[in-house]
Amino acid sequence: MVVHDPVRVLALAGGVGGAKLASGFAELLGERLTVVVNTGDDFEHLGFQISPDLDTVMYTLAGIANPESGWGIAGETWHFMSQIERLGGPAWFRLGDRDLATHAIRTERLRRGDSLTAVTSDLCHTLGVRARVLPMTDDRVRTTVHTAGGSLPFQDYFVRLQCNVVVSGFSFVGAATARCNAELSLNDANVPDAVVICPSNPYVSIAPILALPGLKQAIKDCGAPVIAVSPIIAGAAVKGPAAKMMRELGAAPSAQSVAEHYHDLIDAIVIDDSDSESAGAIEALGLAARTTPTLMRTQADRVRLAQECLDLAEALRASGR
Amino acid sequence: MVVHDPVRVLALAGGVGGAKLASGFAELLGERLTVVVNTGDDFEHLGFQISPDLDTVMYTLAGIANPESGWGIAGETWHFMSQIERLGGPAWFRLGDRDLATHAIRTERLRRGDSLTAVTSDLCHTLGVRARVLPMTDDRVRTTVHTAGGSLPFQDYFVRLQCNVVVSGFSFVGAATARCNAELSLNDANVPDAVVICPSNPYVSIAPILALPGLKQAIKDCGAPVIAVSPIIAGAAVKGPAAKMMRELGAAPSAQSVAEHYHDLIDAIVIDDSDSESAGAIEALGLAARTTPTLMRTQADRVRLAQECLDLAEALRASGR
Numbered sequence A, B: 001m002v003v004h005d006p007v008r009v010l011a012l013a014g015g016v017g018g019a020k021l022a023s024g025f026a027e028l029l030g031e032r033l034t035v036v037v038n039t040g041d042d043f044e045h046l047g048f049q050i051s052p053d054l055d056t057v058m059y060t061l062a063g064i065a066n067p068e069s070g071w072g073i074a075g076e077t078w079h080f081m082s083q084i085e086r087l088g089g090p091a092w093f094r095l096g097d098r099d100l101a102t103h104a105i106r107t108e109r110l111r112r113g114d115s116l117t118a119v120t121s122d123l124c125h126t127l128g129v130r131a132r133v134l135p136m137t138d139d140r141v142r143t144t145v146h147t148a149g150g151s152l153p154f155q156d157y158f159v160r161l162q163c164n165v166v167v168s169g170f171s172f173v174g175a176a177t178a179r180c181n182a183e184l185s186l187n188d189a190n191v192p193d194a195v196v197i198c199p200s201n202p203y204v205s206i207a208p209i210l211a212l213p214g215l216k217q218a219i220k221d222c223g224a225p226v227i228a229v230s231p232i233i234a235g236a237a238v239k240g241p242a243a244k245m246m247r248e249l250g251a252a253p254s255a256q257s258v259a260e261h262y263h264d265l266i267d268a269i270v271i272d273d274s275d276s277e278s279a280g281a282i283e284a285l286g287l288a289a290r291t292t293p294t295l296m297r298t299q300a301d302r303v304r305l306a307q308e309c310l311d312l313a314e315a316l317r318a319s320g321r
Helices: A016-032 A052-064 A078-086 A099-112 A118-126 A154-160 A204-210 A217-219 A243-248 A255-262 A275-284 A299-318 B016-032 B052-062 B079-086 B101-111 B118-127 B154-160 B202-210 B215-221 B240-248 B255-262 B273-284 B298-316
Strands: A008-012 A033-037 A043-045 A046-049 A131-135 A142-147 A150-153 A167-173 A195-196 A226-229 A268-272 A288-292 B007-015 B033-037 B043-045 B048-050 B130-134 B141-148 B150-153 B167-173 B194-198 B226-229 B270-273 B287-291
Touching: A008 A016, A008 A150, A008 A204, A008 A299, A008 B016, A016 A052, A016 A299, A033 A052, A043 A154, A046 A099, A046 A167, A052 A099, A052 A118, A052 A131, A052 A243, A078 B101, A099 A118, A099 B079, A118 B287, A142 A154, A142 A204, A142 B240, A150 A154, A167 A204, A167 A243, A195 A268, A195 A299, A195 B255, A204 A217, A204 A243, A204 A255, A226 A299, A255 A275, A255 B141, A268 A299, A275 A288, A288 A299, A299 B202, B007 B016, B007 B052, B007 B202, B007 B273, B007 B298, B016 B033, B016 B052, B016 B298, B043 B154, B048 B101, B052 B101, B052 B130, B079 B150, B101 B118, B141 B202, B150 B154, B167 B240, B202 B215, B202 B240, B202 B255, B226 B298, B255 B270, B270 B273, B270 B298, B273 B287, B287 B298
Parallel strands: A008 A033, A008 A195, A033 A131, A195 A226, A226 A268, A268 A288, B007 B033, B007 B194, B033 B130, B194 B226, B226 B270, B270 B287
Antiparallel strands: A043 A046, A142 A150, A142 A167, B043 B048, B141 B150, B141 B167
C-alpha cells in the first residue's frame, strides 16, 4: 500500500526507540512529520543546557547518530571528557567533542533569550532535518524519580546510578504550569492523519509529554486515530529501563501492560509478532491490536514499521474509529 | 652563579612570551614565583568565559602547551570546532577539544560565584603547577582597541581581524575601578627579590596590569629591583603585534622604545645581543641595560634568561638600586 499524500503524522517520542521510528516516518513523510519530543530529562551539566531526547531525535533524523549506542554522534571522540577528568571535573555524564557543539550553541542561545523551539529548529535545519522536531514545551519541566531512598533528578537515576535503584513513581516538576509547545496545534486545520506514540518509555519519555495541561485531551478530541507502538517485546525493553520500571511499579512487563497504560488515549497498539498471544486481551480493552515485527535493526525496519502504522491509521479511519 | 634561597620573583606576564620566561623562573623557583597575568583580553565566546593569557601561562607552566603555536594544548584536536562550523556557529576563535574543558569548568564555577583567582588556583594545582598564577584582578577589565574606524573588543582585533587594522590607542575598560588581585601583596613581609616585566606586549599585555589602581606605585615603592625583558628583538616582535603597534603609535620598534615606555617604572632592561648598540641610549635614560640572547626556543633558553634576570636583580641590589 502506498502513502496517500498529504498524510501527516504527529509522533510523540523520547530518545532512542522513539527516534528510530520517527526516522522511519521522516523517510516516508519528510516535512509532513511532526515529532514532539520529551524534555523532562533535560538538565544542566557543566554549565551546558542538555536536551538528551531532542538531540537523539535530531541526530537520528539527520543520519549522524551513533549506530551502536543509539545516542550521540557517529564517530564521536572524547578528548574534552578526558581533559575534564584530568582536571577533576564530573565525568559521569559523557559529552562527546562534536556533541558539545550542540550544547554550546543551545546554551548560549537560550541564555540570550531564544526559545528551545527556535534553537532546535535552526539546528535541525542546519543538519538537513526536514521533519518538524518540537520540544514538548519551552518551559522548564524536570522529571523526578521517586525511590525508597528519596527522590532523584532523572539523569542521576538514569546515567549516574545506571537505573540501579527501585522506582516507586515519577513527578514531572513544572508540567502542571508549563505550556505545550505553541507550534503544536491540533485545531481543525491542523489535525494530523495519525497520532503515533513511539516505542519510548511510557513512564519517563511519553508521560512527561502527556502531563502537559490540555495535550492529552486535545489528542483525544482531534479526531485522528491514536496508535501506540509497544516498547516492550517479549517481556523486555529493547533498550532502557521500561520493563524494569513496570515490574517495580507492579505491572507485568508486557505489550498488554503497555496497552493498559495507554488504554484511555489510544485506539490501537502495534505489538511484536512474538507478543501475538496478547492480541485477544488487548482487543478486550476495546483497542485494535496489530502484530508485526517491531524490532528496528535497520533503516528499512524503521520505514516498514512506520508504514505499518500508516496502514493501521488508514484502516482505523476507514472503520470510523 | 646559583640562585640564593629563598629568592622570590614577581613576574608580570601576558601570553606566549611572558609564559615562556615565567616557565624559566618556575623551574628555578617553584612556588617562590608569583605570576600576575593580564586578563584584559578575557572575553565571553559561545557562552564560555575565556582567559587566553591565563591559560597560556597555566598550560606552559604545566608543560602541556602546544610548542608550535605557544598557546593551547599540545596534541590538541578540533572536533568541537568542526561541528560548530557545521552547525553554522562562529569559527573565528578556535577552541580545542581539550582546551574546552578548562573553559567549561571555569565558566561554570564563575557562574556559581567562585573567583577567577580560586578557579585558576585549583586548575593550576590539578595540572601540577607549583608557581602561584594570579589573574591581575577578579574584576572585569576589558581591553578596547581604538582604530580610525572605531573601537573594537580586543579579541576582535587580535584574532578575528588578525591585527590587520591600524591602532591609535587602547582603553582598559573597568580598570579604573577594578581591585588588584587581593593575593598580590607588596607590603614589607612580601617584597619579592625582583619584579620582572616579562617580554610581553607592553601595550595590551602589561599596560592593563599596570592600569590597576595603585599597582604601579606599589611596585615602585616596594624596594625590589624592577627589570623588564624586551619583547622586541632586532626591531621585531618574536610573536604578536607589538612592533606593528609601536610603528602605528609613532615609536620606532626597538628595545630602546621599550625602555622608554617603561622608564619611570623599571631599574633595568634585558635586551637581546643583537640590540647591544641600544645600550648606551638606554643607560642615558638612567636605566641599566644587560645584553644577552633573549630568544627562547627551548626550555633551557627560558631557564638561562630567567637566571640572567636573577643575576641582574642581585647586581642591582648589590649596587643599591
